[in-house]
Amino acid sequence: MKPTTLQVELGDRGYPIHIGAGLLTQSALYAPHLTGRIALVTNDVVAPLYADRLLASLGPAGSDAIRVILPDGEARKDWSSLERIYAALLAESADRKTVVIALGGGVVGDVAGFAAATYQRGIACIQVPTTLLAQVDSSVGGKTAINHPLGKNMIGAFHQPRVVIADTATLATLPPREFAAGLAEVAKHGAIRDLEFLAWIEANVAALVARDPVALEHAIRRSCEIKAAIVAQDERETGVRALLNFGHTFGHAIESALGHGTWLHGEAVAAGMVLAARLSARIGRIAEADVQRLEHLLAALGLPVKAPAITPERWMEFMGRDKKNQGGRITFVLLDALGRASVVRDAPDSALREVLAAA
CATH class of the missing domain: 1.20.1090.10 (Dehydroquinate synthase-like - alpha domain)
Incomplete structure (x- = not known):
């Protein structure tokens, strides 16, 4: 099936949503915003399945990417995961042209998006959702957050992605x-x-x-x-x-x-x-x-x-x-x-x- 592209109409903050099978291996075609270094944020379940495949599709930029692999699970949508991303970005001297790529489900998308929204007061983010919930909901709209023991998604920011790449083939590995x-x-x-x-x-x-x-x-x-x-x-x-x-x-x-x-x-x-x-x-x-x-x-x-x-x-x-x-x-x-x-x-x-x- 031919990929579908939709547009989120937000003026100069608008962006496309690409939907289709096999897009993960064609990311360079669908993410033309990679003018700086890449910081890939994913988790320990998704990384073995798709991280190398995604980065290989990005050519030299992918081979030099900063990798941040978080523990899986909603319970890890917290300060410690956010701090792990900040620490990796700082250790690698990531600057304002660095592009965060969030590869995973809603937890990864929210935490990585929040890190992008706040690191050096805001850097670019690309959402690559690999779960159905993330593809139909959380990757679109720019809501980013972490949880607090007293409430869900209470600490966060609005930060629209530059593009959403929803590869429907990734749903085959979803429990x-x-x-x-x-x-x-x-x-x-x-x-x-x-x-x-x-x-x-x-x-x-x-x-x-x-x-x-x-x-x-x-x-x-x-x-x-x-x-x-x-x-x-x-x-x-x-x-x-x-x-x-x-x-x-x-x-x-x-x-x-x-x-x-x-x-x-x-x-x-x-x-x-x-x-x-x-x-x-x-x-x-x-x-x-x-x-x-x-x-x-x-x-x-x-x-x-x-x-x-x-x-x-x-x-x-x-x-x-x-x-x-x-x-x-x-x-x-x-x-x-x-x-x-x-x-x-x-x-x-x-x-x-x-x-x-x-x-």
């Missing part, structure tokens, strides 16, 4: 659980913005779960189209971009309460979307049948739809620290209908507690 976690973000895009796409996902569950290349490429492309359009409208999440956090208020609370890495991000978001849909129904925004439809789809995609056992006090503690909150009020993204969502800051506390108790 089933991580692959399913990426499908949660695919379903999210349909649930908040595109009922027709949501219906397509329902009709193509078997093909997606089987990793059919044609179905996967369509799912990735449409997800990126939706996210790119929203980011172009609201780069720094002052309005419509908050819709992309459907399920995340609950999901981030799950991740923080259980300990980062216990549940994968996509798993927590899936259970969070069900809770957000249930809250939407509880206050009369959607019908119960819509909740059941979304829950059935997520379960069919291999995702958890029941939240773990968390006390109401812990739920409220972690949701109370969510980045979308304003004036001490918890902000939710709720459904007005399947395929259409809105930001709500006045959800009744009684309805929220009823939903949490039922969970």
Whole structure:
């Protein structure tokens, strides 16, 4: 299949998203911004699979690259990983023309992107996502961050990449659980913005779960189209971009309460979307049948739809620290209908507690 290219329209900060199989070995063609030295940031799972292949495709620049290999896992999305990147850049006298290449999933992309955003007050970054979740969501939009024990993604910066190179062939090596976690973000895009796409996902569950290349490429492309359009409208999440956090208020609370890495991000978001849909129904925004439809789809995609056992006090503690909150009020993204969502800051506390108790 011929690669697809989309554009994130942000004026002079705009950039292309390239999607297709085999792009990793053609990186020089798709990343024409390598005027300085390369700093490759990856992890100890992805590095043996793809690091040499990527750097070889970059010719002399690749052979002279700084390599930073981080431990794998959400629990390592922390200060120690960030410091490891800074130390490598400083030890190698990396300057402002150095280009960070983030090769890996969402954790690598977020930590490497944050390092790029802050090293010498900002250097260029290229995202090369190797997980489905990163290809459909985290690599696009410029959000970078590390976690804190008291909250997920609470320390970070907006820093747009120069280009995103999504090689769909890398998904073949993705463990089933991580692959399913990426499908949660695919379903999210349909649930908040595109009922027709949501219906397509329902009709193509078997093909997606089987990793059919044609179905996967369509799912990735449409997800990126939706996210790119929203980011172009609201780069720094002052309005419509908050819709992309459907399920995340609950999901981030799950991740923080259980300990980062216990549940994968996509798993927590899936259970969070069900809770957000249930809250939407509880206050009369959607019908119960819509909740059941979304829950059935997520379960069919291999995702958890029941939240773990968390006390109401812990739920409220972690949701109370969510980045979308304003004036001490918890902000939710709720459904007005399947395929259409809105930001709500006045959800009744009684309805929220009823939903949490039922969970």
